[in-house]
Amino acid sequence: MPASLSGTWDIISSVNLEGYMKVFISPSLRKIALKLKLGKVIEHQGDQFIIKTTSILRNYTVSFRVGQEFEEFTGGLDNRHSLVKWEGNKLVCEQIGEKKNRGWAHWIEDDKLHLELYCEGEVCKQV
Incomplete structure (x- = not known):
């Protein structure tokens, strides 16, 4: 069983966030x-997850x-369906929508x- 997330x-660190955001966010929004x-x-309880990303500007909950498979509401950024599964010790999400080869892993x-x-x-890597 993977470690609890x-x-x-x-x-505390982020590599290539701007390069990642260039694919789908305007230059003015990227600066912010x-x-x-x-x-x-x-x-996390069983197979149910709630992930909240917070900032002083905007919060996002999935x-x-x-x-x-589920539909993500991204506040007008794009439209996508997602599927999350365990791959070894990684929680991996494949996002299917307007952009190709999109997803994340925790x-x-x-x-x-x-x-x-x-x-x-x-690719953006964060810790």
């Missing part, structure tokens, strides 16, 4: 987004069951939450 997490300090709260390493975001060849 539940908890409250603050981002790059200055935000993000936090994450993950609640709720899903592992193995069941896992615990050295008592830190890792997140890899990818879309159309751009």
Whole structure:
């Protein structure tokens, strides 16, 4: 069984966030987004997850069951359906929509939450 992802997490490092955002966010919104300090709260019971990403500007909550496709509401950014599954110790999401090869993976390493975001060849890694 993978380690529990539940908890409250603050981002301490981020690599290539701007490159990742270039795929789907305008330059003016990217400038704002790059200055935000993000936090994450993950609640997990069985196959049910609630992931809340927080900032002073905007909060985003996604709720899903592992193995069941769901529609994400992204506030006008894009339209997509997602499927989350366990791949070893990683919680992996495939996002199907307007952008190709898009998704993310969360896992615990050295008592830190890792997140890899990818879309159309751009990859952002956060701890």
